[in-house]
Amino acid sequence: MSTYNQIVIIGAGIAGVNAAKTLLDNDYEGKVVLIDRDENLPYDRPPLSKEYLAGTMDNDGILLHPEEFYRDDRMELLLGKSVTELRPDKKTVILNDGEEIGWDKLLITTGSKLRRLQPLDEQNFENVFYLKTQKDASRVQEQLSSINHLAIIGAGFIGLEVAASMLAAGKQVTVFEAAKTPLSRVLGEDMGTYIAEKHRAKGIEIFTDDYITQFKGDSSIREVETKNGIKLACDGVLVGIGVSTDGLLVEGILDFDDGIIVNEFCETSVADIYAAGDCARWTYPISGEKIRIEHWDHAMNQGATAALNMLQPNSQPFTTIPYFWSNQHDLAIQYVGHPTTWDQTVLRGSMEDDTFTMFYLLENKVVGALIVNQPTNVLPIRRLISQSVIVNTDQLGDEKVKLKQIIKQAAVIN
Ligand SMILES: Cc1cc2nc3c(=O)[nH]c(=O)nc-3n(C[C@H](O)[C@H](O)[C@H](O)COP(=O)(O)OP(=O)(O)OC[C@H]3O[C@@H](n4cnc5c(N)ncnc54)[C@H](O)[C@@H]3O)c2cc1C
Numbered sequence: 001m002s003t004y005n006q007i008v009i010i011g012a013g014i015a016g017v018n019a020a021k022t023l024l025d026n027d028y029e030g031k032v033v034l035i036d037r038d039e040n041l042p043y044d045r046p047p048l049s050k051e052y053l054a055g056t057m058d059n060d061g062i063l064l065h066p067e068e069f070y071r072d073d074r075m076e077l078l079l080g081k082s083v084t085e086l087r088p089d090k091k092t093v094i095l096n097d098g099e100e101i102g103w104d105k106l107l108i109t110t111g112s113k114l115r116r117l118q119p120l121d122e123q124n125f126e127n128v129f130y131l132k133t134q135k136d137a138s139r140v141q142e143q144l145s146s147i148n149h150l151a152i153i154g155a156g157f158i159g160l161e162v163a164a165s166m167l168a169a170g171k172q173v174t175v176f177e178a179a180k181t182p183l184s185r186v187l188g189e190d191m192g193t194y195i196a197e198k199h200r201a202k203g204i205e206i207f208t209d210d211y212i213t214q215f216k217g218d219s220s221i222r223e224v225e226t227k228n229g230i231k232l233a234c235d236g237v238l239v240g241i242g243v244s245t246d247g248l249l250v251e252g253i254l255d256f257d258d259g260i261i262v263n264e265f266c267e268t269s270v271a272d273i274y275a276a277g278d279c280a281r282w283t284y285p286i287s288g289e290k291i292r293i294e295h296w297d298h299a300m301n302q303g304a305t306a307a308l309n310m311l312q313p314n315s316q317p318f319t320t321i322p323y324f325w326s327n328q329h330d331l332a333i334q335y336v337g338h339p340t341t342w343d344q345t346v347l348r349g350s351m352e353d354d355t356f357t358m359f360y361l362l363e364n365k366v367v368g369a370l371i372v373n374q375p376t377n378v379l380p381i382r383r384l385i386s387q388s389v390i391v392n393t394d395q396l397g398d399e400k401v402k403l404k405q406i407i408k409q410a411a412v413i414n
Helices: 013-025 068-073 120-124 136-147 157-170 184-202 296-311 375-387 405-411
Strands: 007-011 029-036 073-081 081-089 092-096 100-101 104-110 149-153 173-178 206-207 212-217 219-225 229-234 237-239 274-276 280-283 325-327 331-337 344-350 355-362 363-370
Touching: 007 013, 013 029, 013 296, 068 073, 092 344, 100 120, 100 173, 104 296, 149 157, 157 173, 157 184, 157 325, 184 206, 184 219, 184 331, 184 355, 212 274, 219 237, 274 296, 296 325, 331 375, 355 375, 363 375, 375 405
Parallel strands: 007 029, 007 104, 029 073, 104 274, 149 173, 149 237, 173 206
Antiparallel strands: 081 092, 092 100, 212 219, 219 229, 325 331, 331 363, 344 355, 355 363
C-alpha cells in the first residue's frame, strides 16, 4: 500500500541516475528522490581516468545529464547529503542532517569504495592521489604542472589508463604491480603480458611482483623504495588498487556478502528495497555464481532493470552479459562476459596488428572475450555468451567465417 508516493534512490552514479530516468520515462506518477553525498551534478566516472584527466573533456562533458534533466517536477535531487540510516520498518531513510525521508520503494545504488593504502593515508603527503570522484581527478589536474614523474601503485585497468593519459600529457610514468603479470586475474597471463608490453613499448616502466615499502619525503613524496630494492625519485604517487564494498549502511538489515545480495529482479532480502550497480551482488545466469560487477554498462542496465521491477514487481529478470571497455594508448579494449575460469583460449585476428579477439572457453562454450580494436564484435559475442552454446573452435579462430554464421550454426547443433 502506497503511503509516501515516492521512490528514494541512494546514490546518483550511473545506476541511480539511469534508474531515475527509467522511472520517469515509464510514467511513474509519484516523486523520485535522488540523493548523493557528492556535491557535483551527477557525472560519469570513466572519463575521469581518460579524457577528463588528459584535459580533453571539461566539467560539462562528464555530466550524465544536463541540469534541466533534474528540473522535472517529479524529481528531487539532493546533493551533498549522505544517507546515514535505513529504517525499513517505517520505510524511511535518515540523512546526515537528521532529515527523515519516506519511500514506497527504495533503491540502493551506492557504488563501491576505493581501497586505500593505510600507511600512506597516515602520512598525509600532498602529492598522493586516488581516482574515484571528480574532485579526485581535478586534484591531479591542478597539480599536474608540478609532476614530472608519476609513480602508480597498481597495474589494474584504472592504473594503466592513468599511465597512458599521463604519458600523453608528457609525464614520465612508472607502475608498480604486486602480481607477476598485470591484469592476469581477469585476462590470463598471455593477454596480461600483451597489454603490459604495449605500455612498455610506449615508454612506461612497469615493475611486477614488487610493491612499494617506503615513501620518502616531507610534506610531499620525493622517493619511493620497493620490496625488491628499487629506488625511484618521483613527484607524485597515484594509488589504483581497486575497490570494494562495505555493508555499513545495510548491516543487520539486508543480506550482505561482498555486496548487497539481490535476486534476479534486483530486489534485496527485504521487500521493496532494491539494489543495483557496483554495490549489488547477483546470480550470473551463465555460471550460476553470485558475482558483483564493477562496470559502467552493468550499472546502467541493472539500474534500469531495478526501476522496471519497482514499477512492476518481478517483471524483468536481469540477464545482461557483463561488458566493459578501457582505452589505453591506441588500444580500444573491450571485454565481454565474466569467466572466473576457462579451459581454452582461441585467437581470432592478429595480435601483431593489434586487431584481434581472444575468446575464453569453458567446455567448448564461449564464456568471455577480450576484444582489441574490433568494436563490432561486441554485440555478436554478447549473444554467443548469452546463448551458452557449444561452438566450432576452428571456425571461431577463422576470421573468414563470420561470427553471425558461427552463432547460427551453434544454435542448430545445440
Ligand atoms: C576513474 C574510473 C574510471 C572508470 N573507467 C571505466 C571504464 O572505462 N569502463 C567501465 O566499464 N567502467 C569504468 N569504471 C567503473 C564504473 O565507473 C563503475 O562501475 C560505475 O560508475 C558504477 O556505477 P554505480 O552507479 O553503481 O556507482 P558509483 O558510480 O560509484 O555511484 C555511487 C554513488 O553513490 C553515492 N553514495 C554512496 N554512499 C552514499 C550514501 N550513504 N549517501 C548518499 N550517497 C551515497 C556516491 O557518492 C556515488 O556518487 C571506472 C571507474 C572509475 C572510478
